[in-house]
Amino acid sequence: MADTGLARDLEQALGQLLLRRNRSALYDAVLDSAPTGVDRQTYPVLSGLARLGPQSAARLADEVGIDRSGASRYADRLESAGLLERSPDPRDRRATLLALTPEGHATVVKLRDTLTRHLAYRIADWPDWQAQALIDGIRLLIDEPREGREEQEEGVG
C-alpha cells in the first residue's frame, strides 16, 4: 500500500505534467500541423467523438469536460471543415447526432499516429515494464474518480 511520501512525489510529478508548458510540449507540435478546423479546442471534441462514436453534443461535452455550448460551437467548426456531420437522431427528433465524416475519421487516425510516433520516440529507451506501468498508473488514476458513473464503454474509434 502506497504511503504519503509517494503521494507527495506523485503530486509534484503530476503538477509538473499538467503545467501548460508540458501539456503544450506534448501536443502543440502535432496540432500546429493539423488540417484546417482542428486546433487545441476542437481536437478533444474530434477525438472524443472518435472514441464514443456518434453522440449527442451534450454527452460529448460531458465526456470532454466542456460546456455544451462549446461543444456545439466547436462542432460547427469541424462541420464547416468537413470533418464532422450533424444528423437528426431518428429516435428523438430533438436530438442531433454528431458523427465524424470519413475525412474526420482519417484525420483523427493520422493525428493519433503522429502523436503515437512522438511518444514512441520519447519512450524508446525505456524498458517495457516502465512504459506499461506508466500506462497502468494513468489508467488507474483516471478511472477511479468516475465513481458517479456506471457505463464505461471504451470503444476506440
Added chain:
Amino acid sequence: MADTGLARDLEQALGQLLLRRNRSALYDAVLDSAPTGVDRQTYPVLSGLARLGPQSAARLADEVGIDRSGASRYADRLESAGLLERSPDPRDRRATLLALTPEGHATVVKLRDTLTRHLAYRIADWPDWQAQALIDGIRLLIDEPREGREEQEEGVG
C-alpha cells in the same frame, strides 16, 4: 525497449489524463476551496514561484508556460491577496523579483498538502511499486522534452 503498441496505449491514456474533465477532477475540488486570489490561473504561478524561489516574471512565465503579461497580471492578483511581494532586484533595477510572502508560502504548503492527501487516498490500494513506477514514468516523460535547456534546478519550496 518499448514498442509502438505501448506507445499507442500511452497516447490513449495520456490523452484521457489531459482531458479537461480529468484535469479538473484532480484539481478543482482543492482550488475551489483555496483562499482569495488563488484559482486555476494563479495557482501555477504561485506554485512555480515556490518551486523556483524568488524569480523574475519572465523566468516564471517560461517555467509555467504562459505569457509574461499573464504572469504579471496574475502576480498582481496574488500581490493584492497578500500572497506575493514584488521587490526590485538589487542587481538590476529594471528587474522585479516576485517572491512569496510568508502567507503565500503557507498557502502553497497547505494546498499541496490537500492535493497530496487526495492523491494518497486515491492510490491507497496500489502497491508501492505501481505508484513509484507512475511517478518515475511521468518524470521521465517531462524531463526529456527539455532538451533545449541546461539548468535543471529542482528546489522544492
Added chain:
DNA sequence: GGTGTTGCGTGCAAGTCGCACGCGCTTCTC
C-alpha cells in the same frame, strides 16, 4: 390535449491569452 421536461443552438458578459507598445535601466562602443 395540456403541461412539464429535455436537447439544441445562440446572445451575451466575463475572463483569458498573447502581441505590441512605451518607459526606465543596463550594456556596449567609441
Added chain:
DNA sequence: GAGAAGCGCGTGCGACTTGCACGCAACACC
C-alpha cells in the same frame, strides 16, 4: 563619459474562449 542599442517590465488592446441563460422545438406523462 556620452550616445546607441538591448533588455525587462507592466499595460492597452483585440481575438478568442467559456459558461450561463434564453427561446425554440420535440418528447413524455397524465
